[in-house]
């Protein structure tokens with residue numbers, strides 16, 4: 270199942286710099302592992318915002334929930350999930 274996910278990041282300004290750096294490093298490693306495993310298909314920065322648009326390819330809602338709630342930045346993000354399905358006019362074979 271494919272999901273479009275928007276993550277809007279809001280890290281508190283008073284979070285100690287060391288803690289912030291540690292969370293960001295863990296977030297990057299977590300994301301890149303999921304990308305290598307084909308679960309996190311796309312990640313795009315939204316221009317001008319500390320936010321991203323991502324496409325996830327997972328078994329079901331529960332797997333997506335587990336992945337998103339395991340994000341090191343999860344406590345500091347507003348997340349919006351939109352389920353996707355193949356459009357009948359799509360011509361690319363790898364879109365479903």
Ligand SMILES: O=C(O)CC1=CCC(=O)O1
Pocket residue numbers: 276278296297298300319320321342
């Ligand atoms: O910077 C972001 O958009 C938040 C984020 C998600 C995965 C990652 O590496 O950073």
